Amino acid sequence: MNNKTVIKTQNTLRTFITCSVFILLISRPIYASEGEHRDEDTRNAEFVLISDNMAQKMGVVTQKVSAGQLNITTTVYGNVVTDPASLSHVRARFDGMVTKVNANLGYKVKKGETLAIVESNESLKSYPVTAPFSGIVIARHANEGELSNGQVLFSIANYEDVWAQLKIFPQQLSEIADQQSVQLSLSEAKLNTTIQHILPSPDEKPYVLAYAKIANTSGRWPVGAAIKGLVTINKLDVAMMVPKAAIQEFEGTSVVFVKEGEEYHPVPVMLGQQDSNNIEVLSGLHIADVIVSQNSYLFKADLEKSEAGHDH
Structure with a gap:
C-alpha cells in the first residue's frame, strides 16, 4: 500500500468516526459536566436544552421560588338557595x-x-x-x-343575590366558624366569599348549615345548583413554596424543573403541606431559583423520550 492510499484510508476512517460520534450525541439525553452543577447532591445532571423563544411558543411559564402562605382548607358541599330577603x-x-x-x-x-x-x-x-x-x-x-x-x-x-347553603358535619364543626373564608366552585365558576351564619339544619339532620352570600348579577349561580366549597381553616407561613402544577414524577421521585439559562434541570424535592394551589418545598430548591410553573410535563416527556431512545 503506497503513502497516498494510507492517507486516503485514514481520512475516510476519521470522517466515519466523527459522524458516528455526532449521531450518538444527538440521540442521547443531554448531560451537564460536573463543573456545571451548583449543588452536586441535589442537581440532576440530565437536562433539557430549549431556547427561550421556543419555550414561550410552547406555553412554558416560569417563576422564582419564594416564601409564601398556604391556605389550609376543608371541603364542604351544598346548594345555591334563594336569598330570603329577595x-x-x-x-x-x-x-x-x-x-x-x-x-x-x-x-x-x-x-x-x-x-x-x-x-x-x-x-x-x-x-x-x-x-x-x-x-x-x-x-x-x-x-x-x-x-x-x-x-x-x-x-x-330577585336572583342577583343568592346564598350558598353548605352542609357542615360533626367532624368539621370544630374547624369551621362564622367569618371564615370559603372558595365556592360550580363548573368553571369560582367565587371567594365569607361564611355569614351557621344554623341548625331542619328535620334533625346530622349536620348544620353554613350560609355564604353570593353576588349573582352574572347569573352563573342558579338556585338549586350543587356547589363545592373550600373553607379556609388555617393559614400557614412556609419558607418555600411552588405551584402544585410545577411538580412532576420523574424516575420515581418528585421533581421541579429549574431553569438555568436555556437549560431545564429536573431537581428532586422534598415536599410538605399543601393547599388547593401551592405546595411547601422542604428541600431541593433555593429561594429565587427560577422554576417551570406551568407545562412542566413537556420537559418530563422529553426526558423520558430521550431515555427510551437511549435504551434502544
Whole structure:
C-alpha cells in the first residue's frame, strides 16, 4: 500500500468516526459536566436544552421560588338557595275580586309596578297590587274573576343575590366558624366569599348549615345548583413554596424543573403541606431559583423520550 492510499484510508476512517460520534450525541439525553452543577447532591445532571423563544411558543411559564402562605382548607358541599330577603309572596291588602292581571309567570317586573287590580269587598273601590321590589315572577295564583281571600297572588324573586347553603358535619364543626373564608366552585365558576351564619339544619339532620352570600348579577349561580366549597381553616407561613402544577414524577421521585439559562434541570424535592394551589418545598430548591410553573410535563416527556431512545 503506497503513502497516498494510507492517507486516503485514514481520512475516510476519521470522517466515519466523527459522524458516528455526532449521531450518538444527538440521540442521547443531554448531560451537564460536573463543573456545571451548583449543588452536586441535589442537581440532576440530565437536562433539557430549549431556547427561550421556543419555550414561550410552547406555553412554558416560569417563576422564582419564594416564601409564601398556604391556605389550609376543608371541603364542604351544598346548594345555591334563594336569598330570603329577595323572595316575596304577594297578597292583596283587602279581600276582594281580582279584576285585572298584568303579570304572568316569568315576567320581569320593577319595584312598584302593578301586578293586578283588586276590587275591595268593603269599599267596592279598586286598588293595585304592586311589586315590593324588582325581580322575576316565579309563581302566579291570580286570575281575573277570582277572590283574593288572603291567598298568595304572586311570588317574586330577585336572583342577583343568592346564598350558598353548605352542609357542615360533626367532624368539621370544630374547624369551621362564622367569618371564615370559603372558595365556592360550580363548573368553571369560582367565587371567594365569607361564611355569614351557621344554623341548625331542619328535620334533625346530622349536620348544620353554613350560609355564604353570593353576588349573582352574572347569573352563573342558579338556585338549586350543587356547589363545592373550600373553607379556609388555617393559614400557614412556609419558607418555600411552588405551584402544585410545577411538580412532576420523574424516575420515581418528585421533581421541579429549574431553569438555568436555556437549560431545564429536573431537581428532586422534598415536599410538605399543601393547599388547593401551592405546595411547601422542604428541600431541593433555593429561594429565587427560577422554576417551570406551568407545562412542566413537556420537559418530563422529553426526558423520558430521550431515555427510551437511549435504551434502544
